[in-house]
Amino acid sequence: MLKIQDLKFQQLKKVNIQKNGLPEIVLVGKSNVGKSSFINTMINRKKLAHTSSEPGKTRQINFYNIDDLFYFVDLPGYGYSKMSKQEQIKVGEFIEHYLKYRKEISLIIFLIDIRHDPTSNDFLMYDYVIRSGIPCLIIANKADKIAKTKVSGAVKNVQSQLNPIRDITTLPFSSENKFYTEDVWKVIESFIANT
Ligand SMILES: Nc1nc2c(ncn2[C@@H]2O[C@H](COP(=O)(O)OP(=O)(O)O)[C@@H](O)[C@H]2O)c(=O)[nH]1
Numbered sequence: 001m002l003k004i005q006d007l008k009f010q011q012l013k014k015v016n017i018q019k020n021g022l023p024e025i026v027l028v029g030k031s032n033v034g035k036s037s038f039i040n041t042m043i044n045r046k047k048l049a050h051t052s053s054e055p056g057k058t059r060q061i062n063f064y065n066i067d068d069l070f071y072f073v074d075l076p077g078y079g080y081s082k083m084s085k086q087e088q089i090k091v092g093e094f095i096e097h098y099l100k101y102r103k104e105i106s107l108i109i110f111l112i113d114i115r116h117d118p119t120s121n122d123f124l125m126y127d128y129v130i131r132s133g134i135p136c137l138i139i140a141n142k143a144d145k146i147a148k149t150k151v152s153g154a155v156k157n158v159q160s161q162l163n164p165i166r167d168i169t170t171l172p173f174s175s176e177n178k179f180y181t182e183d184v185w186k187v188i189e190s191f192i193a194n195t
């Protein structure tokens with residue numbers, strides 16, 4: 001597992017990022033929702049993707065080569081309130097731009113906190129995702145924060161708010177208890193197999 005690139009997002013438009021044709025699975029979600037932890041949990045590494053208790057710290061894009069099969073792409077999180085308005089706009093534009101022009105993306109994993117209703121930024125980002133036409137998987141994250149008996153109802157709530165026509169697979173996840181990792185791998189493998 002190799003960390004091959006580490007670019008400041010401000011430079012993306014200028015820098016020619018690698019193009020070896022491997023499919024990309026891109027993590028999208030607000031700052032602190034658990035994108036970097038998701039990558040670490042899925043590949044069973046504690047600290048490959050940098051996680052932080054300080055939201056908004058990851059302001060760059062990181063690529064993780066997974067066995068030469070695909071990349072997990074860790075994008076900067078949006079909606080971090082302590083970022084200046086201008087910087088928040090820059091992050092939003094960067095993500096929109098990446099989803100629109102990056103041809104290698106075969107799946108977007110959209111993370112949302114299982115406990116909360118989507119924010120206005122989540123709805124905006126979800127709209128970019130849908131308009132990109134790229135397949136999407138919705139992850140209702142931090143499932144360990146609610147009772148196990150409430151998980152399936154909470155997943156349905158996330159889906160009915162974000163994706164009322166229910167055509168996008170929505171799964172619970174937790175980097176804390178790791179209960180749902182296998183189910184998520186199965187779905188990812190089916191996407192990769194179809195690429
Ligand atoms: N309880 C719980 N905490 C989580 C989970 N995933 C991430 N976190 C915590 O949430 C914080 C932000 O995680 P991080 O992966 O850095 O979020 P990112 O900004 O989206 O990359 C860290 O303190 C993590 O330990 C989860 O599934 N359950």
Ligand SMILES: [Mg+2]
Pocket residue numbers: 035036037050051052058074
């Ligand atoms: Mg992160």
